[in-house]
Amino acid sequence: MLESEFMRLALGAGIVIGVLAPAVGFFLVQRRQSLIGDGIGHVAFAGVAAGILLDVSPVLTALVAAVLGGVVIEVLRSRGGTAGDQALALVFYTGIALGVVLISTAGALNVDLFQYLFGSILTVTRTDLVVIAALGAVGLATVGLLYRALAAVVVDEEGARVAGVPIGGLNIAVAALAAVTVALSMRVVGILLVAALMVLPVSAAGRMAWSMRSTFVLAMAIGLGSSLVGLTISYYADLPPGGTIVLAAAVVFGTAVVVSAARGR
Amino acid sequence: MRVTPAVELDDVSFGYRPGQRVLEGVTLRLGEGEFVAVAGPNGGGKTTLVRLILGLERPGDGRALLFGEPAHRFSQRRTLGYLAQRFELGGDAPATVREVVSAGRLAAGGLIGPMRRRDRELVAEAIERVGLSERADAPLRTLSGGQQQRAFIAKALAGEPSLLVLDEPTTGVDAETQESLAALLDRLHSELGVTIVYVSHEFGAVERFVQRLVLVRRTIVFDGSPQELPGIWHDPSHVHA
Structure with missing residues (x-):
């Protein structure tokens, strides 16, 4: 498997995303915002469509759209209440509708679109890998530096707000990190499945770990393992890599649920 | 020389919607190092009072100060300790x-x-x-x-x-645990000299320890030593009533 360059590049991208997605997803899941990644994916789709229409790198336009969408979603979410909820739905559906219209205008409503919706890790180029590795490293470093602050907000947001912790800024940082993760993960698992890689490893880890930190580390290990196992199975069984990676994570989650139920947790 | 109070509310009124007052004409000064219980019925405005004290809401009328500064712009927020109503x-x-x-x-x-x-x-x-x-x-x-x-x-x-505010800290715990918590707070107050504001609809557990009891029902209806509280107002649900 490793003698093929496309697999080496795919494994490189899979390793970065396998670690980054759960690291960022950890804070979304803990704050009960598991579907935010999905919502950002919808907006990123509009970015991909704009890129195809304007003949600019779709990954770049998806990155810009995802970051803008993530920030808008966070601002609307922080307003709370029914109006906030409906505004979120508006952003989600406007994103996907705009994407369909733009991509239809570009005449690209065809198989090429599938690589963004479901991933195309086997077509990752060296340049793609450099971009994924560089932005992934920045994302992981940011999570590492802000881990303590983000974890404190998870533990007690109101207490942190009273003590003067800049909650709004930290929430925007999480939204931006989620957006970068979605944009980078497009090539690996696709827009439609990226949220799964941000959520499933974290949910599985939460059922097996004994502290917040161990949940965080275990989630990254499960994400990494799912990426490597999923890619290997997809190579030998000739299956779509994105779906196989997510199914591997789902199997770990299912096992964790059964084991934790058996242990009475 | 006038000593700056930890908390100062001057004729404060507040409502979440126009025309609906949750609190009206509240004047309250809490000195540094005091251990105060704020009690009242559910819906009487206790949590709103806490939010005004902590600067999470701004008064509709009047002014709210924390250590001499407007509460919503208090510069030393890191010195505020807060236990929210549902600590989970x-x-x-x-x-x-x-x-x-x-x-x-x-x-x-x-x-x-x-x-x-x-x-x-x-x-x-x-x-x-x-x-x-x-x-x-x-x-x-x-x-x-x-x-x-x-x-x-x-x-x-x-x-x-410098200021520790506990909003309904005894919700969902038994009387023995309430007693134990009250004794812990009393010890912390003595050892650390921190100003403590204990907010609850039931004050029986802390009655023996606090220097001052404030009863809130849209406005302040009692402010004094628990010993001065008319007997009929004591918390009938508690063993120390």
């Missing part, structure tokens, strides 16, 4: 007592990077003060309700607060 973990991850208490050190210790040694020492000290040293690395969800409450008090203490 935000996430599903099994946070340990030490992780919960460490969260209380964030504002004072800095947002970025790992904790410094001094911060870790203060966290351990706060855990010890509430008697949870032996359970420091246990997941919070494996502790009893009273122990979880102590962990959140330790979290507030870890920030070395």
